[in-house]
Amino acid sequence: MSGTIYVRPVGLAENPQTFDGATIRLGNSLVWCHLLAIETIEAGRLVARQIVPVDGFADALTTLPGDQADRARTQFANLSRQHPPLALGDRMLRFDQPQVMGILNVTPDSFSDGGRFTDDPAGAADAGFAMLTAGASLIDIGGESTRPDAPVVWEGDEIARVVPAIKTLAHSGAILSVDTRKAAVMEAALQAGAHIVNDVSALLFDSRAIDVVRQAGCPVVLMHAPSQGQNPHTGAGYGNVVTDVFDWLEARIAAVIAGGIARDRILIDPGIGFGKSLADNLALINALPLFHALGQPILFGASRKRMIGALSNEAAVDARLGGSITLALSAIGSGAQIVRVHDVPETVQAARVWRGLRDAALTMPGLD
Incomplete structure (x- = not known):
């Protein structure tokens, strides 16, 4: 499917323990995420969406073309990037x-x-x-x-x-x-x-x-x-x-x-x-x-x-x-x-x- 991929956090959490650590910490902040929406946007319209748990993200990428999967991986890594002081x-x-x-x-x-x-x-x-x-x-x-x-x-x-x-x-x-x-x-x-x-x-x-x-x-x-x-x-x-x-x-x-x-x-x-x-x-x-x-x-x-x-x-x-x-x-x-x-x-x-x-x-x- 054509279009541009975006990985959007949709399940925010106040701590990682609630989901047994199956979370990512957003931008080194005090906010965690346990669910992600992998969305495909084409000409400004949402044409596809997968809602996946953080620990199921890698498996979800197997359904995407290579370039879209690469973009999704980059965004996933960015979501939890550590920002040094x-x-x-x-x-x-x-x-x-x-x-x-x-x-x-x-x-x-x-x-x-x-x-x-x-x-x-x-x-x-x-x-x-x-x-x-x-x-x-x-x-x-x-x-x-x-x-x-x-x-x-x-x-x-x-x-x-x-x-x-x-x-x-x-x-x-x-x-x-x-x-x-x-x-x-x-x-x-x-x-x-x-x-x-x-x-x-x-x-x-x-x-x-x-x-x-x-x-x-x-x-x-x-x-x-x-x-x-x-x-x-x-x-x-x-x-x-x-x-x-x-x-x-x-x-x-x-x-x-x-x-x-x-x-x-x-x-x-x-x-x-x-x-x-x-x-x-x-x-x-x-x-x-x-x-x-x-x-x-x-x-x-x-x-x-x-x-x-x-x-x-x-x-x-x-x-x-x-x-x-x-x-x-x-x-x-x-x-x-x-x-x-x-x-x-x-x-x-x-x-x-x-x-x-x-x-x-x-x-x-x-x-x-």
């Missing part, structure tokens, strides 16, 4: 437990908190310190809004916005990422003390970006957006949003590795809210476990986004805390290693309670 400055970023990334916008026009820290680097740094104190593992600092139809910011202005906050926060030993798609901003931010590049264009907006990241040897987050032009929200149109985004990220990972960036420095983000309808976003969130088959740590960001308002009587941006935490916990429950949020104390508390439940499940004695 990243040594970043004086700190270590681990992927064996969920981490909270705090959002620090130093912009006048970001959709949620734009304008709070315009021309106030000290205030921005204080907000970053507050997030760290509340339990954020890293801070993502951005100087350009990527909301729909936001104007492109001149790189000099963007540098002037982000560098003072980065320099101040870097003295604390915090792990910092810079949210930018411009090579010059990446260079300035990394020189000021940032450790990670978080690029909504997956290093495609600026032709120099991949060289900057390669030469720095820093980790990079590759996010999916339907356009890598000035407005990342334009040009959307999907046959199957889940597999289209998966395929795009798969190709981008391969291209970035071919460009000289090490695989263990790459994280991925499915780009919730970027050129995607409510139905598209919900489909991606429900299918998030599939993205472990790309073999990279997953960063998930849906904090305060429009989809929450669409599902809750058009709640205003500042009234979306409950929805934001729900989506963050959904992602954590799918094995996402990092959740990117505005509301750090509340999300950290929710993640710690989730972790407590998971730890209790892992130490629960089995039946004799």
Whole structure:
């Protein structure tokens, strides 16, 4: 049968003991899987599906043509790939437990908190310190809004916005990422003390970006957006949003590795809210476990986004805390290693309670 194979975890478990160890651990997270769907997609449509237990996966591949079986084996190996911790400055970023990334916008026009820290680097740094104190593992600092139809910011202005906050926060030993798609901003931010590049264009907006990241040897987050032009929200149109985004990220990972960036420095983000309808976003969130088959740590960001308002009587941006935490916990429950949020104390508390439940499940004695 023609078509493209995808190996999707469909039976998630809170511990491996429940299924006598016949599980795989998704991306070194605290989520296990005991059932897999081997799905064939052709022209955006599901044309075949096998639901198999993990310990029956190898036998199920005997029914597939050689190229499809090879792709399925690669994805199976990727699902349980161990992601070593990243040594970043004086700190270590681990992927064996969920981490909270705090959002620090130093912009006048970001959709949620734009304008709070315009021309106030000290205030921005204080907000970053507050997030760290509340339990954020890293801070993502951005100087350009990527909301729909936001104007492109001149790189000099963007540098002037982000560098003072980065320099101040870097003295604390915090792990910092810079949210930018411009090579010059990446260079300035990394020189000021940032450790990670978080690029909504997956290093495609600026032709120099991949060289900057390669030469720095820093980790990079590759996010999916339907356009890598000035407005990342334009040009959307999907046959199957889940597999289209998966395929795009798969190709981008391969291209970035071919460009000289090490695989263990790459994280991925499915780009919730970027050129995607409510139905598209919900489909991606429900299918998030599939993205472990790309073999990279997953960063998930849906904090305060429009989809929450669409599902809750058009709640205003500042009234979306409950929805934001729900989506963050959904992602954590799918094995996402990092959740990117505005509301750090509340999300950290929710993640710690989730972790407590998971730890209790892992130490629960089995039946004799």
